[in-house]
Amino acid sequence: MERAFDELKNLLKLRPIFHRTDKRVKVHVFVCYLALWTERLITEGSxxxxxxxxxxxxxxxxxxxxxxxxxxxxxxxxxxxxxxxxxxxxxxxxxxxxxxx
Incomplete structure (x- = not known):
């Protein structure tokens, strides 16, 4: 999982993001997961x-x-x-x- 997040951060050139509420942290993780999943779908194939x-x-x-x-x-x-x-x-x-x- 950590390798996947590192790959995602490098792909999207993300900087550290700090959240103050649990809700925002959960949404941020969810969006990162969606971005990673989308990137995997896009990069399948020749x-x-x-x-x-x-x-x-x-x-x-x-x-x-x-x-x-x-x-x-x-x-x-x-x-x-x-x-x-x-x-x-x-x-x-x-x-x-x-x-x-």
């Missing part, structure tokens, strides 16, 4: 590194609009859409009011 590199440009930045926080995904490429479909995943929503992390 074009694993190419698929992972292609998906790295998929971003969901936080925006402030009319005193409200909104997250808006950038456009997906045709290749990214094909990769998501091959993994059985739906394209993330373009705009969401809920924190995607």
């Amino acid at each position: 074009y694993s590194n190419k698929r992972l590199e292609e998906l790295k440009s998929l971003k969901v930045p936080e925006l402030n609009a009319d005193n409200e926080v909104v997250w808006m995904r950038n456009e997906t490429t045709h290749t990214q859409q094909k990769i998501l479909e091959s993994l059985g995943l739906q394209k993330p929503p373009k705009i969401t009011l809920e924190n995607p992390v």
Whole structure:
């Protein structure tokens, strides 16, 4: 498990994150687990590194609009859409009011 978390931190270039409540720690661990699981799904097969590199440009930045926080995904490429479909995943929503992390 520790090796998997180290692999994940290096892949995502994570820095240490400190949480003050049990709920936030549990959510953080859950998100890390999902990220690791997703990375494993993406890297299965012969074009694993190419698929992972292609998906790295998929971003969901936080925006402030009319005193409200909104997250808006950038456009997906045709290749990214094909990769998501091959993994059985739906394209993330373009705009969401809920924190995607």
